[in-house]
Amino acid sequence: MVPRYARPEMTAIWSPAERYRIWFEIEALASEAMAELGTIPREAARVIREKGAARVKDITEADLERIDAIERETRHDVIAFLTWLGEGIGPEARFVHQGLTSSDVLDTCLSVQLTRAADLLLADMDALLAALKRRALEHRLTPTIGRSHGIHAEPTTFGLKLAGHYAEFARGRARLVAARAEVATCAISGAVGTFAHVDPRVEEHVATALGLAPEPVSTQVIPRDRHAAFFCALAVIASGIERLATEVRHLQRSEVREAEEFFHPGQKGSSAMPHKRNPVLSENLTGLARVVRGYAVPALENVALWHERDISHSSVERFIGPDATVTLDFALARLTGMIDRLTIYPEQMARNLESLGGVVHSQEVLLALTQAGMSREDSYRAVQSAAMATWTKLGHADAKDFRANLLADPTVSAVLDAATIDRALDPTQHFKAVDTVFRRVFGEG
Amino acid sequence: MVPRYARPEMTAIWSPAERYRIWFEIEALASEAMAELGTIPREAARVIREKGAARVKDITEADLERIDAIERETRHDVIAFLTWLGEGIGPEARFVHQGLTSSDVLDTCLSVQLTRAADLLLADMDALLAALKRRALEHRLTPTIGRSHGIHAEPTTFGLKLAGHYAEFARGRARLVAARAEVATCAISGAVGTFAHVDPRVEEHVATALGLAPEPVSTQVIPRDRHAAFFCALAVIASGIERLATEVRHLQRSEVREAEEFFHPGQKGSSAMPHKRNPVLSENLTGLARVVRGYAVPALENVALWHERDISHSSVERFIGPDATVTLDFALARLTGMIDRLTIYPEQMARNLESLGGVVHSQEVLLALTQAGMSREDSYRAVQSAAMATWTKLGHADAKDFRANLLADPTVSAVLDAATIDRALDPTQHFKAVDTVFRRVFGEG
């Protein structure tokens, strides 16, 4: 976790104190279920809940240090916590953790943390989707050149571009909902998942109270394919962030200048060159995407634990649990702000659209020729030839535009008159399906 | 694709000839929709279908070489194919590919290939699930030691182990169904996805005929987050294969010998050491899992294409499309066969279960002590001490088992009588929840 790329609400989920509070909640809930089932005295459960809640309410630095000190001796984090907790509960502490194994607490806690993190991420995505939709509707019919291979292809609209990203993040959101469900399980099944010392109804009680589902079959742990799928879902979302960030970086290039990240009063683009206004947010997002994506690799390696489990996954998750969620939360928020305030230059879009002398309409001319009976191959050659003649002379004194070059070709003018060519060169044909696509993406009209 | 790790049904999907047949089908369907809409003559569509079908029916090596030769000149694979196809269709060929862009064909073809591949993989998983269920039911109550950290923990059953893997692959199957849906879209939307030269109804027609959904908003391509999610799903399944393979490798270790891959008559384990019987299938599966998992990395990097697309994803997919699906298909089939014929040694499981002098029952004794009023810390110390005394003397002349060491401790015998200790050491308590778990995993009965 890098502080500059972290927001407090998400980091709070991963603080040591919060982790201990969740651990306590799991133990208290388990005790209450056991009291209900008669496994431990009702009074014990009441004392555990009451004194325990007081103990974890405001965990101080001194408390954390005390727990760490016990861990240094026992070399076991859950035992250290339970010992410290027991100091506050008194004799009834012996009824805490009855029949549970550490992983019951640790894994269920991780489920709570990951689902809470997912909830924040879902809210982030909703904000991003709203921003994208707003800007897409705003620029629904703002003409801009579509580019494949970085080369001008045919006109499109800036709204269509944004609609595509909206749809991608909407898919990402759906994947995150599924990923949240993957990790929203609770295991209170004991040492190797056999419920030998704890009733399955305890698991059901804890699960329900925490908004989780009981893990159908756990070993000592909740199986890590769930978490791998979760981190993969984050990785795919991060890749979508990179795609949009890359688009903005391209649009802000000095030669393109179709859009620009908001440049704040007082902002400085470069320590050396005062003229610089750089797409630093998008570039930053590109890097953050790499980071989040990278965490999928160890998450996948975490799946193949030995037998009923080994503990190799634990250190990995201490890194990637917080790092992936905190970083993605920050990135989504940054991206939303960036899209919200993105300065868009429709005139420059129009200028770029026209800058190649009309060759971007080559396809419609090709189709007109084939419709007029020319073979596809001959049509292609004629249109390519006129386009190249236009392209290579761009900016030269003897430049002719695509229309002129087409008309100058007798094989073309033999079958197409000027009016047909003008129809082929009409940019409005490219916008006729915008409504259809917007309806598909945003629903209602 | 490595021939020894490939099965014909899956590789057939990725053959050049099959690819061309799918391309043709897309073009023919698009032509038919255009004829219906009046964009091209009905007769043209009929000729395209008839002569085209004949042309692609039996694509020979000479055909492939002819297409390659055209590609060497045009440096464009789809144009090369269309030119070759056109040679067989005649003048009506000019109505093929009207208003389409190459990616319409390429991406829709990839969707067809990936969904077909997914269907084979789903069938593979069904076979694997069936094998796991059969063996799980067979060994529902076969006692075996559960291990955490590779250390004996508490008893479980071999059926429970397999049930856990069954549940993991059932989740993998559900993810694969979702992943299949992700990539089951069709784009026939033209150069930059604007439908400038092709009616959206053409896309709908082609999609329906191919069992795909129309891509709501494409650029020049079907967005690659879909494919990234697909390959991530395969990576998670591969990791599950590794987990089960690792289990078998552990069980077959010389010191464990609880299970063994079927050793065929005539099989030789080692060129040097005739005594060897190695878990080579499981080891091989571990490696194949690494390979399949590795393909998620470039798949994720493929998402951030430039603008309406660049072509960087294409070469990546020429590798990982076949390689990931063919290898996973092979691995699933190999795993199924391995599980089906796995030799299981219940006596050896029982022997290992008893091999530590009973210390694996330490938890129940701990709980009995706390229930009898001893603090958790004191109970832990007493039990740990008796366990260590047992453990460190294992195999020595003066060895005493856990029960004896417990009874020899006055702090223990002060609060627990021999009968209570014997109840704590009773292994059957570990099997009482098997029915519950099996019901959760396999449903009723």
Place this chain on the structure above:
Amino acid sequence: MVPRYARPEMTAIWSPAERYRIWFEIEALASEAMAELGTIPREAARVIREKGAARVKDITEADLERIDAIERETRHDVIAFLTWLGEGIGPEARFVHQGLTSSDVLDTCLSVQLTRAADLLLADMDALLAALKRRALEHRLTPTIGRSHGIHAEPTTFGLKLAGHYAEFARGRARLVAARAEVATCAISGAVGTFAHVDPRVEEHVATALGLAPEPVSTQVIPRDRHAAFFCALAVIASGIERLATEVRHLQRSEVREAEEFFHPGQKGSSAMPHKRNPVLSENLTGLARVVRGYAVPALENVALWHERDISHSSVERFIGPDATVTLDFALARLTGMIDRLTIYPEQMARNLESLGGVVHSQEVLLALTQAGMSREDSYRAVQSAAMATWTKLGHADAKDFRANLLADPTVSAVLDAATIDRALDPTQHFKAVDTVFRRVFGEG
């Protein structure tokens, strides 16, 4: 391995027949060393060499099928080969493979293949370096705008750009030399590396004959950290390919047009849009770089083999051994050809350089102001303000260039006269260190 991205010389290294020839060579050399040491009869070694050489000289499809058939029975590839080989050698075949283990043959063979592959790759890199050097010298003083963040920064030369890539590939070459040395070892040390049944002098003999070093301590295998380092080196080189490919893709953008991949007569850029000329080679290289890079992940996972080895690495290497080397070989050759024939447009470079009204010289003005006594902060504000005034009006009727805007600012003109400003705006200052840098990179001159 994807045929379209493969060249014959590299694929030949990885053919089954070649693999068997190398296996034979290792066995024959080992036999000869054993004969020399008196472990086996001299005559046996002679017969093995003579009859074995004849057997492997022209391995037919039928031979391959025969070996596969034996492997189907024995489920062991080396035994299958030895059996087939033995059929050609006769009774003396019992002296083949004496005291060796399969991995001795397999791993030493892999070393031979990887070092040969490395040699081809080194030759590829030499060709690439030569092409880069030639073009760098050619454009040593071709002015072009340097860009950071995709935004015009300050002038540089196209030769300097290429010199940077040259230096990167020269580093890559040095890493490849080191990586080649890593994998250039031979192990003939028997079942678990103890030389129990084979004299270390046999290993030395085989190593020397094959141009390898004896592995100082092997287990059953040559340790896989060597191979991981090798594939990482390829991954870094691939990333360098991507950097150069990305540069060309940017330079060919429609708005930039400073360089262009050679467009062949007959080439077609798009099936739909005859005007397209796309940087398809660079885009393809970007994808191939992703693929090669991806192989580092399983290569790293291959290191932690169990005990004296497991066989999980083997299937991974059957993929990545050929795939990484064949693909990188192809990519390097493609990149060399692309650089060799790259069309460079110095006029367009000059045009772009001037396109922002001179603001790219902002730093020198900033320095002049600080040298004239103004604080860094005030200088920055003045220069930034003049630059923004220039930038935002670009292409507008009331546009003023940077010089004019500077002179119009009284705080600037109070301390800098027009001549000083003109000196600050002089582009030639940016080229004065070209010689220094070229000397550092290319040495002489």
Place this chain on the structure above:
Amino acid sequence: MVPRYARPEMTAIWSPAERYRIWFEIEALASEAMAELGTIPREAARVIREKGAARVKDITEADLERIDAIERETRHDVIAFLTWLGEGIGPEARFVHQGLTSSDVLDTCLSVQLTRAADLLLADMDALLAALKRRALEHRLTPTIGRSHGIHAEPTTFGLKLAGHYAEFARGRARLVAARAEVATCAISGAVGTFAHVDPRVEEHVATALGLAPEPVSTQVIPRDRHAAFFCALAVIASGIERLATEVRHLQRSEVREAEEFFHPGQKGSSAMPHKRNPVLSENLTGLARVVRGYAVPALENVALWHERDISHSSVERFIGPDATVTLDFALARLTGMIDRLTIYPEQMARNLESLGGVVHSQEVLLALTQAGMSREDSYRAVQSAAMATWTKLGHADAKDFRANLLADPTVSAVLDAATIDRALDPTQHFKAVDTVFRRVFGEG
């Protein structure tokens, strides 16, 4: 960075205050070189050094907050620092950073940090190598079974096992030395690396003073292939850690018990099961290895920066710079401690070695048969048959050992007498090359 996996000396390198001190040192050194060259007044350089040094000597939390506040306005970290620094220097501050670009400071600082980190890691590796060597010599001739595929193969010694790991880490150390050299460069070359506003001699001066080499050709940045190679080297070392950790995890398995991590007084292995003694350090190291390895992926993606650079690499390095070095430092130290105190059980090794009834000597019998004139195939069948007869009856009442089964086979006893068989079963033959290997690995004596 996860505090529990971090050591203070390494984290200190990455603290904000230390980063600012290095930045200052670079600026001060550059000023001094410029003063020497007459670019700025000597007095200015003196004041910058003196007042600047005072300013950065004890950077307080308030200072850090002040710098952050400036950054919030300027959105530029280096400018924020320079502004804060300038507040302490006064008017001469305008001579700081003359002709430099931010990346000159940032990248050279990263080089300083990475080389310092590498120095700590090299010291870590020396300590690890020393521990491995000590234990290897101690157990030079401690017999233990070698295992391939997890199956008993042939005897080896525990010292040989450790020698193999020693050699691997020695290679890792050499790679780290090379990787350190890769990143030990300094760039003070200005906005796009042209030295337009700064003399190359400034770079040389700063480089020398910091123990770095001048970067031969930089763009705006030091090229990132260097850093990719660095993080790959760490990834390979991490994989070596995993290999050794995996070995210990296997040796501590309940069924194997040949070695055990030191179990501290007061340590508790499990919250539920007091009998547990788990290889938690090795398991933890396995996870940490995954984490460090994972950072190679984004490091490789960082190479292909746009043009003279974009800033996407920066956020990645803010994560992986500290995370990879701090985690690897911790892991190496933990591994060293673990090896140093590893409890080794030679008696159990001997017991396991004998546990398969002698079949681990099958190869020598095979060789004896072939030497006696039997064909390899017949010999193999006879030995395999005797071994299987031994193996499958292990622990049964009618069990016979390998020797007995061999003698009972008339085809064997026809050609080998009991004395020859006894020689073949003699374990000491496996130790005869230990001296040779130790000499290769540890040098003379």
